[in-house]
Amino acid sequence: MSSGVETKGDDAPRIEIALGGETAKEERHMTHMIGRVRSIMIKMGADLREEALLIEDEEGTKTILHFETLPELEPAVQGV
Numbered sequence: 047m048s049s050g051v052e053t054k055g056d057d058a059p060r061i062e063i064a065l066g067g068e069t070a071k072e073e074r075h076m077t078h079m080i081g082r083v084r085s086i087m088i089k090m091g092a093d094l095r096e097e098a099l100l101i102e103d104e105e106g107t108k109t110i111l112h113f114e115t116l117p118e119l120e121p122a123v124q125g126v
Contacts, residue, residue: 057081061101063111080109 052060061083066075082104091097099111 051083059083061086078109 050062052058052062058081060079060081063078063080064075065077066072080101080103083101084104085100085102087100087102088096089098089100095115096113098113101109101111103109
């Protein structure tokens with residue numbers, strides 16, 4: 047995931063959030079743009095890790111990014 051803040055333009059401040067594959071060669075991706083950002087809040091979990099990010103625009107529309115830890119994947123078995 048990557049993100050950036052643009053401070054110029056009609057809908058500034060604007061945040062772009064880009065999600066994609068694990069490598070640059072993977073074609074899976076999604077981009078979401080939020081314009082006229084009014085506030086950004088971080089929700090911390092009980093373990094003091096970032097649990098969610100809430101972004102609100104001037105009209106009160108909220109975008110929530112929820113973070114979770116995925117269980118460890120078992121390594122692939124070769125020769126099966």
